Amino acid sequence: MPELPEVETLRRALLPLVKNNICTEIKFFRSDLRFPIPQSALIEGLLNNKVSDITREGKYLLLQTPKGSMLLHLGMSGRVVSHPSIEPREKHTHAIFKFSTDTYLHFVDPRRFGSISWVPESGKHPLIDKLGFDPFSAELTPKAIKALAGKSRSPIKSFIMNSQKVTGIGNIYACESLYHAGIRPTKPTGKITLAQWDKWIECLRNVLNKSIASGGTTLRDFFDPNGSKGYFSINLSVYGKEGQPCPECFQAISRIVHSGRSTFFCKTCQK
Numbered sequence: 262m263p264e265l266p267e268v269e270t271l272r273r274a275l276l277p278l279v280k281n282n283i284c285t286e287i288k289f290f291r292s293d294l295r296f297p298i299p300q301s302a303l304i305e306g307l308l309n310n311k312v313s314d315i316t317r318e319g320k321y322l323l324l325q326t327p328k329g330s331m332l333l334h335l336g337m338s339g340r341v342v343s344h345p346s347i348e349p350r351e352k353h354t355h356a357i358f359k360f361s362t363d364t365y366l367h368f369v370d371p372r373r374f375g376s377i378s379w380v381p382e383s384g385k386h387p388l389i390d391k392l393g394f395d396p397f398s399a400e401l402t403p404k405a406i407k408a409l410a411g412k413s414r415s416p417i418k419s420f421i422m423n424s425q426k427v428t429g430i431g432n433i434y435a436c437e438s439l440y441h442a443g444i445r446p447t448k449p450t451g452k453i454t455l456a457q458w459d460k461w462i463e464c465l466r467n468v469l470n471k472s473i474a475s476g477g478t479t480l481r482d483f484f485d486p487n488g489s490k491g492y493f494s495i496n497l498s499v500y501g502k503e504g505q506p507c508p509e510c511f512q513a514i515s516r517i518v519h520s521g522r523s524t525f526f527c528k529t530c531q532k
């Protein structure tokens with residue numbers, strides 16, 4: 262599944278192809294993905310308009326025009342592939358956006374959990390209105406997140422994976438960031454100290470940045486049209502390592518099932 266580092270890498274790869282370019286053609290091959298595709302709003306707002314920037318909120322990308330922005334989410338299996346033409350297009354290509362004489366962005370998504378939406382000029386859209394802090398946002402500070410946590414008794418892992426609190430953190434990055442910060446995933450969120458939040462934010466950004474750095478910086482490197490090498494592998498310390506030695510203390514990594522998902526941690530290093 263594409264995680265935040267893949268989406269950020271896609272954003273960086275798309276920028277030189279799309280920024281300050283006019284979208285001159287749009288083709289749709291179906292009317293819905295996870296949600297209906299607002300075709301007329303996209304034609305009105307994106308077609309024949311210049312994309313001024315691409316921003317990211319969690320795992321959403323926003324291609325901004327003077328009339329609003331196209332909102333993309335890759336879901337479970339989505340990819341954006343750059344081709345020199347409309348044809349050939351691979352199976353499960355649901356939409357194509359032409360940006361210059363030789364850039365056709367193909368939105369491909371076999372499982373169709375992704376989405377293509379339109380955010381009006383107001384910037385309001387139900388998919389993004391309630392998103393919490395982006396991990397790289399300057400607004401994510403120890404003080405701000407501690408205030409948001411309040412006296413919450415829910416485990417910190419659930420809290421950081423709740424997109425209304427912090428957006429874009431999947432199971433892997435939740436486990437890894439908590440491990441590096443030395444925080445037990447089951448610890449009640451309200452008991453996390455300012456110093457621990459500070460450490461966690463630093464560790465989260467570190468693991469995400471390492472993954473982004475490993476991913477290559479071009480669409481070709483990232484989204485190979487033929488291939489399976491789409492998603493990054495990161496150097497994991499605890500995720501998927503049950504029973505293996507902790508890199509720090511060499512005790513066996515533990516696994517518990519938490520809200521239906523595996524949680525990996527070190528009983529010695531994470532308090």
Ligand SMILES: [Zn+2]
Binds near residue numbers: 507527528
């Ligand atoms: Zn350990």
